[in-house]
Amino acid sequence: MPIHADDRTDARERALILLYEAESKRVSPSEAIEAQVLPPDDLTTQLVLGVETHQARIDEAIAARAEGWSLARMPVIDRNVLRIAAFELLGRPDVPVAVVLDEAVELAKRFSTDNSGRFVNGVLAALVAELRG
Numbered sequence: 001m002p003i004h005a006d007d008r009t010d011a012r013e014r015a016l017i018l019l020y021e022a023e024s025k026r027v028s029p030s031e032a033i034e035a036q037v038l039p040p041d042d043l044t045t046q047l048v049l050g051v052e053t054h055q056a057r058i059d060e061a062i063a064a065r066a067e068g069w070s071l072a073r074m075p076v077i078d079r080n081v082l083r084i085a086a087f088e089l090l091g092r093p094d095v096p097v098a099v100v101l102d103e104a105v106e107l108a109k110r111f112s113t114d115n116s117g118r119f120v121n122g123v124l125a126a127l128v129a130e131l132r133g
Contacts, residue, residue, distance in 0.1 A: 011043035012084060012103055016111065018048050019080040028052060050087040051080075058086040065126040069119075077112040078120060085124050089131035097128055 018040065022032035029052040033045060040048070051058065062082050063071050071079055085104035088095050101124050108116035 007041075008043060009103060009106075011041055011047065012107060014040055014044040015047035015051075015084055016077070016080055016107055018044065019051060019083065020076060022048075023076055023080065047084055047087060050091050051083045054087055054090060055083065058083050058090070061127055061130055062086060062123060066119075066123050075112050075116065078108055078116050081107045081112070081116075081120055082123055085120070086127055086131055089124070089128060093132070097132060101125065101128075 018032045018036075019029055022029045025032070027035075029048045033040060033048055039045070059071055062079075066074065066082075074082075081104050084107075085100050088100045089097065092100075101121060104124055105117045105121050108120040
């Protein structure tokens with residue numbers, strides 16, 4: 001069965017929730033996945049484990065581009081939206097850059113602060129050349 005755009009959007013949302021849960025419970029993302037009663041779908045799992053695998057590189061890249069913001073100072077949702085999108089730029093070359101940015105901005109607007117959409121867009125736009133280049 002083909003994956004539809006809405007399914008991919010839902011997978012990104014579930015990945016965000018799992019990363020948020022892992023961070024708030026101070027467990028690894030893979031432990032958060034293992035703790036689920038029903039295992040997440042393949043794309044959600046790929047996103048969460050991709051962030052976990054590449055987190056050091058992703059966090060370094062985000063911190064270098066988020067002018068005036070340390071990772072610790074960012075809202076948890078923004079930080080994890082950026083991580084998911086950065087992983088997609090790095091590890092999912094089949095996903096167009098515009099889709100990655102649009103989906104991340106929408107997640108930030110939906111789940112975080114009024115200014116999060118602009119913040120996420122700006123940081124990701126600065127990361128594209130490094131992570132997708």
